[in-house]
Structures are given as C-alpha cells and as structure tokens.
Amino acid sequence: MTSEITLFVNPTAGRGRGAHAAQPAARALRDAGYSVRTVLGADAEDALRRAREAVGEGTGALVAVGGDGLVSLALQAVAGTDTPLGVIAVGTGNDFARALGLPVRAPAQAARLAADALKSGLIREVDLGRVGERWFGTVLASGFDSRVNDRGNRMRLPAGRMKYDLAMIAELAAFRPVPYRLTLDDGTEREIEATLVAVGNGTSYGGGMRICADAALDDGLFDITVVGDCSRTTLLKVFPRVYRGTHLSHPKVTVHRAARVTLAAPDTTGYADGEPLGPLPLTAVCVPAAVRVLAPDPAERPGPGR
Template sequence: MSGEITLFVNPTAGHGRGAGAAQPAARALRAAGFSVRTVVGADADDALTRARRAVRGGTGALIAVGGDGMTSLALQAVAGTDTPLGVVAVGTGNDIARSLGLPVRDPAGAGRVIAQALKEGRSRSIDLGRVGGRWYGSVLASGFDSRVNDRANRMRWPAGRLRYDAAILAELAGLRAVPYRLRLDDGPPLETDATLVAVGNGPSYGGGMRICADARLDDGLLDVTVVGECGRTTLLRVFPRVYRGTHLAHPAVTVHRAAKVTLETATPGETVTGYADGEPLGPLPLTVEAVPAAVRVLAPEPAGP
C-alpha cells in the first residue's frame, strides 16, 4: 500500500468545520508515518475528478472529510476499486460514519482510527446501493421524506438534526399518501399507497433517524421500509420512535428485503424525487441494486448481528 494518503476535503461542511477538521486528521495520519496530501475541488464535479485521479494514481486511501455528501462523493471515486475509504465525519447528518461505528465530529479521533487501520493493513468490505451509475451508502428516500430533504436543503436554520425536524413539521401541512408500484427482485409488482418508501443499504438518514433500523452493511440485501397511508397525528406519534428504530413494529409500517428494488409511482404525472445519502438522484422510477462488498472501508468490525 502506498504511504501517501489523500484527504478529500469539503471546507464548507458542518458550517465550516470541514476546513478545520482536515488539520487534526492530517496530524494523526502524519504521526503514524503517512504522507498526506489534500484535495479540494472548485465544485463537486472538479472535486470528484481530482479524487478519481488520486485513486488512479495509487493513493493508499481516500479520506473523506465532511458530511454524508462528501462521503457519498468519495464513494463515486473508490467503489469497485482496491482503494480503501476513510471517513472523518464533521457534517450535519454523518449517518454513514455512524453506521460504520466511526467517531463523529472528532477529527483527531477519526484520524487515529484510520491511521491504526492502515498500519495494521485492516479494512472491512461493505455493500453499497447502486442506482444506474451512482453509488450510495446509507438510505434512498422517497415520498414524504424526500420532500423533507428538499425543504431541509433550502433551510439555513436551525442547524443539525433540528433542521430535519423543522422541515418535517413544515411538510406535515401537505401530508398525503402516494400510490407506489414496487418490484422486489423479480417478483410481481406490489401496488400500495404509502406516505414514504425508504430503501436502506444502511440503517439511518437525517442525522440518526433509523428508518431502516435492521439494515446491515454486509448482507447483500436492501431493507425496504414502507410507511403506509397515515394521518398527521399518527405520523407525529410515531416519528420520535424513528430515532430508536422501534417504529418498525407499528402496524402502518412494512419491511421487505431484496437485492434489487424498483420504485415508481402508480399515478401518471405524479412526480416523486429520490434522494440517496441526502443527495438528489432524480424522479421515480428508479431501480436500486445491492452490490455486495463494493467498497473497502477503514472502520471497526461490527460488534455483532
């Protein structure tokens, strides 16, 4: 493995924490004997081009410094290659880092975990979801939660998880079910009216909302959480349970598992946008595939099933 490590930095992540986080992470890596270079793009496309160039050039690891958006961008560069991914999570949601058991908003601690894994030659293979040519690590959201994502991305206040909570309350005013048509693997179409449908490679989104609480990163399957038609009162009553994952026991919630999932609306002209890792993918229909062992990550082994 090359002794040179590439820090892939989003300087604006976490209201400016990204720029400052790169320094303690770099110090931890240098203290372990690694040479560190930093990649910062002018925009997302330029950053991805630079990251892919580093991967092709044989960098020992690509370390994403930022939030889930930066980690998702790094996945586009390392998925399907032998280059391991490290995550220094200093963004708003940090769901990918949480699902990997990595430190959150502790760049020096994350740097030490990554350095130790590199010194020991230890990495872990995890699955990814793939939609066309795009990879994702956590959850694909559609329906009510994608409208919440859309609103939260437009908001500048409040910060952190509270932004999603505020966006949820605002979207409740227009709450309605969407007629979905789902296809799981090669099974027959399943038509259902749903408030939201989430397809999880990992368990959480939105800063710790465990919408697909039982999803595992190494089982070769996607967890599909379908929240059926429900009113505002029911949704408000169930919502706090999402952070613990206990909402899965509610009678309005159904969970499926499949290696391939197609989502589409059953009503002509109905537009629903899909988001993955908090980034817009485009309108349904979308087909998601689970790709086993798609990327190597510098993270602890899971404690158990």
C-alpha cells in the same frame, strides 16, 4: 501499498468544521508514518474529478473529511476499486460513519483508527447501493421525507436544520399518502398507498433517524421500510420513534429485504445519502463488497466497559 494518503476535504462541512478537522486528522496520519496530500475542489464536480485522479494515481487511501455529502462524492471515486476509504465525520448528519461504528466529530481519533486499519491490513468490505451509475452508502429516501427535502431545498431562509424543520411542518399540512408500485427481486409488483418508502443499505439518515434500523452493511440485501397509508396524527406519533428504531413494530410499518428494488410513484423525488437522484421510477441494486473501508469489523469492536 503506498505510504501516501489523500485527505479529501469539504472545508464548509458542519458550518466550517471540515476545514478545522483537516489539520488534526493530517497530523494524526503523519504521526502514524504516512505522507498526506490534501484534495479540495472548486465545486462538487471538480472535487470528484480530483478524487478520482488521486485514486487513479494509486493513493494508499482516500480519507473523506466532511459530512455525508462529501462521503457520497468519495464513494463515487473509490467504489469498485481497491483503494480503501476512510471517514473523518465532521458534518451535520454523519450517517455513514455511524453505520460503520466510527467516531463522529473526533477527527484525530478517527484518523488514528484509519491509520491503524491500514497498518494492520484489517480493511472491511461493505455493500453499496447503486442507482444507474450513482453509488450510495446509507438510505435511498422517497415519499414524505423526500418531499421535505424538496421543499427545504427551495427555501432560502432560514439556514441550517431549522429550514428542514419548517419544511416538515409545511409538508405535514399538505400531506397525502402516495400511490406506490414496488417491484422486488422476484419481479412481483406490489401496489400500495404509502407515506414513505426508504431503501436502506445503512441504518439511518438525517443525522441518526434509524429508518432502516436492522439494516446490515454486509449482508448483500437492502432493508426496505414502508410506512403505509396513515393519518397526520399517526405520522406524528410514529415519527419520533424513528430515532430509536422502534417504529418498525408499528402496524403501519412493514419491512422487505431484497437485493434489487424498483420504486415508482407520481411526483416523487428519490434522495440517496441526502443527495437528489431524480424523479421516480428508480431501480436500486445492492452490490456486495463494493467498497473497502477503514473501519472496525462489528465482531471486533470493544464491548461496554472495554
């Protein structure tokens, strides 16, 4: 393996944290004996093109410095290749890093972990979801949560997370359950009224909302969380439990496990890793061991007090 590592940087991630994080990350990688080149892009399309070029030229690893949006771009470049992916999580959500057990907003520490994994050859293979040609690592969201995203993306002000808080309030006021048709592995169709349906390769979205709390990145299956037809009052009671993952025990919540799922619902957009995929219907497939990541295996993570 080449000793050159490519830093794939989003300088605007986390309100500028991406630019600041690149320097300590690069320093830690160089201290570990690697040469480092940095890839930026004028826009997402240009950044992805440059990342794919680095992978095609045989870089030793692609290390994404940013948030889940940049990680999503990086996945498009490395999925299905032998090039391992490192994650220096400095964005707003950082859900893929959380699922991998990697440090958040600690760029030097995350870079040292990536270097150690490369040196030791302990590179973990994890699953990815795929919709058409698009890969995703965390959650495909649809329903109430995707409508909040839709509304937030249309709002020019305020900036940051406050925009989506206001969008959530507005969507609650207009809230109606959605008629869904779910088709799982065996081809059986389920017609349901649902508040939302989330297809989880990873456990969380939105910066730690554990909507698919029991999902595993290496079991070859999605966890599909369905929040059924519930009132605004019930939704307001259930929603805070998502951060702890305890919503899964609520009688309005059901979980299916499948390697393939088709979601159909009227006037509903699908979002994966926080990025719009387009309107439903969409079919997602779980691809086992689709990407190699510079992250500790869960069995090898230190326990409490170690």
